[in-house]
Amino acid sequence: MISLVDLSLKLKGEKSVAVICHIRPDGDTIGSAFALALALENLGISAVVACDDALPSRFFFLNPVKEVKRELSGDYSAIIAIDCADITRLGNFCEQFDKHKNTYNIDHHVSNTRYAKTNYVFDNASNCENVLELIDALGAEINGDIANLLAMGVITDTGCFKHKNVTANTLFAAGKLKEKGADLNNIYFNMFAAQSKERAKLFGRTMSKIRYELGGKLAIATILQSDLTEVGAEQSETEGFIDFLMGIHGVEVGICILEIAKNKFKISFRSKSADVNAVASSFGGGGHILASGCQISGEYEEVVDKLTFAVSRELPE
Secondary structure, three states, X not given: OXXXXXXHHHHHOOOEEEEEOOOOOOHHHHHHHHHHHHHHHHOOOEEEEEOOOOOOHHHOOOOOXXXXXXXXXXXXXXXXXXXXXXXXXXXXXXXXXXXXXXXXXXXXXXXXXXXXXXXXXXXXXXXXXXXXXXXXXXXXXXXXXXXXXXXXHHHHHOOOOOOOXXXXXXXXXXXXXXXXXXXXXXXXXHHHHOOOHHHHHHXXXXXXXXXXXXXXXXXXXXXXXXXXXXXXOXXXXXXXXXXXXXXXXXXXXXXXXXXXXXOEEEEEEEEOOOOHHHHHHOOOOEEOOOEEEEEEEOOHHHHHHHHHHHHXXXXXX
């Protein structure tokens, strides 16, 4: 793996870059991508942000998060994948990325497959911590906009500093970003507190139907397409639902099942002890030991059975 210093020197030699977020973008990939793009622009390097999916409107409270390209045309000297554990997370940009002669992979997932020409993967709590260190190495100024973007990624990927992935480095990064102008209170409010009436209704509906398996050690929350339709909520408004499960006494692993198409489900895992990266990897996904995700197709009850069995193999005796 390339060193941070060498990575910064290599990036400084680029003329124009496209920075790609992963599909179904979250705060960490959005914050990482836009912060790095702004920093490179400030160094005189042309940079655009792209994503195969539209950005959820709840991120628009940060000024720079507005324009994202859904297609890439033109000759970029480099393409950078941000917060993507494997190339499939780039969606329709996979082939374009794979064929480009100069690609970068900047990520923090332990399951990362090192799929780029240049890979920088470091297991920080959030990828925004990696990008903060990279921007420092680049010698670029961290203004208020960049500080807010990076703080959003740190806050969202740590559950507002509640998750076990929080380290001293995480808190140091948050303190530095606060000094640079990040409005942590505003980010917390928009990411964790502010919600529509429709989301509030969906949350109550979902949590009233929690399933418990493996003697109560596994809790499963399910959001079907019919639930979204009936309350008028968007898929993106389910972000954060899984964190509620981890506060229930006796629960070691929480799973949130989101139906994204008929018999196709997006699965999110959280854990206090079990290796859910191993669980997600068995279904073609991955992430972190205590927080991972994947997609599974099949009948709902069949999916629940498969997940329950997979989790049972990873729970400590």
